[in-house]
Amino acid sequence: MNKKKTRPPLFYGWYMVMVAGLSVFFSGPGQTYFISVFIDRYITEFDWTRSEVSIIYSAATLTSAFCLFFIGRLVDRLGQRTMLTSASILLACACFYNGFVMNLTMLFFGIFVLRLFGQGSMTLIPNTLVPQWFLVKRGQALSYMAIGGFLSAAAFPPINVWLVHQIDWERTWWLWGGMILVVFTPIAYRCVRNRPEDIGMLPDGHKELHDTDSSSKIVQLKQDFTLKETLRTQAFWLILSCIGIPALVNTAITFHLISIFDQQGLSPSVAALVLSLMAIIGFPITFIAGRIIDTVKINYVLAGIFVTELIFMMVLQITTTPLLAVLFGVIWGISNGFERIALNYVWPFYFGRIALGSISGIATSVMVLGSAVGPLPFGLAFDTFGNYTQVIWWSMVFPMIGIIASLLARKPSIKTNEAG
Template identity: 50%
Template structure:
């Protein structure tokens, strides 16, 4: 394929960029399973069935938690069957889940519907994207992931507006049906015909290398892959899992309660909505910049910077008693979330390689989803107990502090091979060999 493109165009076109576009579409079509899309339907459930908001919210959180626990198995299926087959299966299943949601008449059906769109949309479609791109890129991995992330950003802007129009025009039941048709008509065929699981499948190598040529190996084009079992023996794996859960708890909690937090500071609903829009706008250029920066800076240092920004955001929020201060908070928070979106996607393949990235990313995604499901709870409890958010915001500041410490200690692990060619890992939780100074080891980031 690379040879044909070179003959037709006069230059060598890297098929990996087609993969990036498809990964962006995967993130875009995760929309029906995302909270920004589902939130448009909530009031219609409450109005039509007379259910309380707390009941619907509780079912949504429970379904999200259960879906998060199962994402590890989705990741293993991606490793076993490949991203192409899983993208086709998951997209068809997501379309069926949308169809099911159009028939909801009871709380049990609502739970089942929420569970499947969260598992297949928010979890699996995003996981396929994050597992596919690392197969095709090593040196330009951050750049590729940042471009694909645009699909998710556009999705967060498009689906709320699309859902409002669909519901006002056709009703909420028909809207679910149309969303399913949209997925199966637009994404599924593209996934079937265009996705390739890895560059090696079509005779290439990552970063536009020629798979038919004997090239000199270099740290930029070769990387070691770890199984889940091997990765779990390293200290860094568990520290990174802790890092994965913290942004979900903090950012989701703040987003869920931001209107109430601003009201406590005598800031309007419009101000809260404006800040949320501001963070999304800032996130786009920051995502691109972070992706480019990750080609030059170790991902470990970028992860520390993410939590430093999160810590500063929480501090600024407590001082946001007037609009200008709230805008400063929104800018810093948007920068932090923009970096976090890319850094957490890059860190896993950079530390543990490509071969088993589906399974490893599945565990990470489970932590992220679990943190997102639990995030609003402590702020809600604190408001009921203390009548405000000041105390819990100070407590929340301890989370990014833990993240900074964890990221600082999570050095890239080094796999070594003994004389009998059996693999061992350094940075082990219970090391049986002398400690290796991982700061002097070649970085997984080029």
Template identity: 30%
Template sequence: MLPVATLMTICTLPGQTVVVSQFNTAFRTDLGLTKQSLSLAYLIGTLTASLPLTYVGKVSDNLGPRVTTAIVVAGFTLACLTVASAHNIAALTLGFFMIRFLGQGALGMLGSHLLALWFERRLATVESIKHAGMSLAGAASPLVVVWLISATTWRSAYAILGITVAVLILPLVATLFRNRPEDIGQHLDNEPPEYHDRWHDIHEAKVAPEAQVAFTLKQARSTLAFWCVSLPGILSGLVGTAMLFHIQPILEGAGVEGFVRAGALSATWWSIVLFISIVVSGPIADRVHPGILLPISGLLTALSIVIMALAQSEIAVIASMAVFGAAQGIAISTSGPTIARYFGRKHHGSIRGFMTTLMVAGTALGPYLIAIGEQLSGGSFRPPLLAAAAVAVLIAALSAKTTTPPTPQE
């Protein structure tokens, strides 16, 4: 299922800020929007998109990820067509809600949920492979999207992206997709049943293994460990989305000529370094405690924000996004597998759905908060970015306290 989950994650790109940001200038020019009004539309769309994600996780727990994925992909294609047909800010806001809910949120969450049902001991490694594939696709996507917009129109470009998602994913759902290894007589991590004694009898009976822990969503979010692991990812989404979403006006404000292409190039370098970081940190996260890796990620995030705040050239912006890619790769490789290991598989869909809700909410707030900060600062992105860097340092300190939560009492 790793190739299927990887392709699912890649196909979230039309709902990811790295692609949406390439349409920033086109949206504002064609629909007559300011940076603040466009950011507000993105805030409303993304924030409301975060609210139903926990329920998507519950649906996946009940119906299985296969059926849920088919529904989500069909809806995501419709969402891209909605953005493509938007002629005012209300329609664009609706489109933002749909692509952020069904693409960046639901489809991305389902890809991670699927891997958590198929892997345990090597979960961080396979998660890193999945996200590495996403990073490679993300590295190419900004320049491809900019070319697609120039070769057609921004409306045609978004429609093509949505249709491509359906063409790639739905045939796999109909043929190769399976919910759990037990459904076809296999076992976790694709290892011989005798490799782990505790899985031998489970394999013979073709039933799911009993999780060593089985936190409910309520129990998980009442632990300090949940927030130590979740907050670095939330901040990463908030700040990273803000920097990507505003990359074109940041470069324009720095006086960079050809700022549209320069923005795409900066996003490409972010994806390249993200790929390297994930490939390196994934296997490490299977062996090193998250209380070590998450603070490193937080401090690198703070450094990237400071570089962006002080940037006066295209090279500085690229450097900022490269450092952020390194930070985000460590966070991605560490947080998702840690959630599965700390809180178990039984309610993983609900827990992962709630975690995704928080992350998507962070991505909603980031662009708007930075845009308002820029407006209040007289047109400078520096003060709000420096404030975000200070928050990143605080969260890095908190994540150093990450420890295995005590087993919940029945």
């Protein structure tokens, strides 16, 4: 008799990767590339200054950053399923609210909830979900998850430009709130499972085989740091100092990109093209990054990201033609592709899974803090000097700091940590 070979069922962790990627995609309304499309409409319609909007944006983002540590603690306590479902509902409500913004106070609260539940929660939670399901294939899984982020960054700017022109900015907010509530929330509620152990499996698809797998489980447990142990390591603070730098630089440039390009004789459509191009280029780069991270020390990869940041900031200073804008977008996309994987990979790789929610909550708070600070000096510089040249040059100090900190950060072990 011919025995038919049956294909083993797809490991459920890959479904978690799909849901995580969808979550990152729908975090869009809380991301700068989404909100930036509305900034000039606010300034024009309500006669606000760019400094006022920048201050409001930074203050709201900063406030949300202080809340993300508690979101991380709740993830460890309640699990990703409950938190992801709740975050999506609250983000949808935030979108509905932002369609009614009429003054700076309303704008502050609107951006606060967008940043807390969009940029913060809808990215923090999937970044803790995927590492729970993968150890050996973690880089690969995070690469696939990142597809959602790149599709989001590529799709939302041009779609929003078109929607705002067709149905105005208020209805655009309402439309995306409805999409999140109807499309993503039911998927999060029905599909998410917090850990493979909850369904009798181990990370990467290994089945629970009790005695035969006990040794590998013990090895993994020894690699897991508690939050207190993590906070005692030098590597945590060095890596943490690196986390906020890409957020600071990228948010500042993205937030003011239309205005920066306008100063250099380029239209808003070119700015939207660059934002989409950055995402399109970054998309295949994530797969390369996943492979490289498996073979190259993660802190060296982080140093390379900061070198690339210096390069694209220099190119931005001379971007006066569409061709140079494309070159800027390509380099920016390469940097962003590595960044998306490396910054999500480093925490579970260095400190394990036990306190990942709390650790990621702290890291995300710092990242959002960088996002909060970034736009402010750019807005003040423009209102003071009438251009962005000087502030871009001064901002190059931050990637230089990142290079030094990342090279000094070595992977800790619980044994050496306890000895120290």
